Structures are given as structure tokens and as C-alpha cells.
Amino acid sequence: MRTIEVAKGAYGIAFGPDGSTWFTVAEGAQVGHLAEGGEPRYHRLEAGSQPTVVAVAPDGAAWFTEYKTDKIGRIGVGDDSADGEPTEIRLAEGAGPYGIAVDRSGAVWFTETATDHIGRIGPDGELTRFTIPHRGGFPSAIAAAPDGAMWFTLNAAASVGHVNADGAVTVIPLGLDGAAPVGISAGASGVWFADIMGDRIGRIDEDGTVNAFALSEGAKPHAVAVDAEGGCWFTEWGGNRLGHVSADGQVSGYDLSAAGSEPHGLAIAADGAVWVALETGRLARIEP
Incomplete structure (x- = not known):
């Protein structure tokens, strides 16, 4: 595992088609960009904006x-x-946007944690909002599935849901005691989610079956990413670890070298390497 020093408060991470790395700095109200072999460049936002x-x-x-x-x-x-100047779309006051994902058409989808809505910004810039048929569910992360559906977690409702481009929303209770799903990722092996309060990684199979894989007490898994082999990588915010569940349910993990790293977002690069954003101010990479 190797690490790159970045600003304290690193939270989300994603890769561009050119192989460069984008990451948010929640604590410092910045978005970072790291070209291969270069130094991080930061784009400042309004103080206190908390990019996630x-x-x-x-x-x-x-x-x-x-x-x-x-x-x-x-x-x-x-x-x-x-030139790196951010452009912004203002939502309704108190919307609390958190999760964000891009579908195969280039449309941008996001969750509004406080309003029970999923938002969509089309390639033409049109903003559409879809109502979730569950009040107070706290929609959190969102991810694109191979079939074009967008899956999201309802952290306060122990449920996940999916929505299509026409705005048809379906909510699926997980049936897991004390579940509070956050991260979500969809792939050919199913839809995976992180249950931060239940210390579990879950998977919803094509037939709707929910499987749960237990982690250590206090692990508090946060983000997930499906890999090319049908397994799932995840961060343990409470356990200071990066973990993996194979397609057949075998759980393994890697301890982070520094105590209290607070791993949050993660993403898998084109070469199969797993990158994790650490709130202590580092990006960690595990080689494929």
C-alpha cells in the first residue's frame, strides 16, 4: 500500500477517463485534482460548503x-x-445533497438527504426531481447499474431503492435488524451496500435475495465499490481498515498503517488498483 499526502479532510474520490484522480476535501471546502505523476491542484469553494x-x-x-x-x-x-473555476447549481434550501453518480447517458443523479427526493441533471442541463415514496428515509449514496437503473440507499429507513430515467421509484426494505445503509455500488454480481450501523456488507441478487456478510463489531463500513471479479471492496470507517468480500462471500481486509485514518470514499482505477480517501489527509492505493 502506498499513500499520497493531500489536504486534511479528504472524503470522496473518483477517476476521470484520462486516468486522473478527483477528490473532495470536506473539511477544507475544496475539490482536488491529481494528474498522473503530478502534484495535487485544489479548487476552492465557499467556506463551510462541505463537498462530499x-x-x-x-x-x-x-x-x-x-x-x-x-x-x-x-x-x-x-x-x-x-481554468478550474467551479460552476454550481443551487438547490432548495435545506436539501442536503450527498450522493452523486453519472449514468451511461451522461446525466448526473444525486440524493437530497433532507427532502426525500432524487435529483437528475440531464445532459442538456435540465434539473428534474423525483419523489421517494418514503418520508424521512434520508437518501444517501447513489450508483448506476449496468441496466441503466440508479440505485440508492435510505439510511434511516433500513432500505434501498432504485429509480429509472422516467422517474419510477421503487423502495426495497432490507429486512435486516438495525440496518442503516450508506454506500452502494451496482455491478453484474448484484447491488452491494454498506450497513454502517449493522457492521455488515450486503448484496441484493438479481432475484431480490438479500445476503449479509458480517464484519467485526465497530467496523462501521462506509463506502463500497464492485470489482471486476464480482466481489466488493469497502471502507471500515470505525475499524480503520479496507476490506473485501469475494463473489462467494469470503471476507478479508487490510489494516491501514496509521491509526485513526478515517477511511471514507473509495474507487477502483482502470488498472484494478483500489484507492481510498483518508480524512487524515492522504489517498491510499492498494496495487491490483
């Missing part, structure tokens, strides 16, 4: 949520935003 999750569109633009200031931000590459 970041996703990269096919055109290389980074999209991110600003949780505290109710905005969706964008930093373009090779266009009018090439």
Missing part, C-alpha cells in the same frame, strides 16, 4: 455535492471551465 461525494462524467468533468450549502458543483476539463 464526487463523480466524473464521460467528458471528464467532475461533479460533486456541497452538503452544507445545498449546491451541485461542476469543474470542467477542456471547456469553458478549464
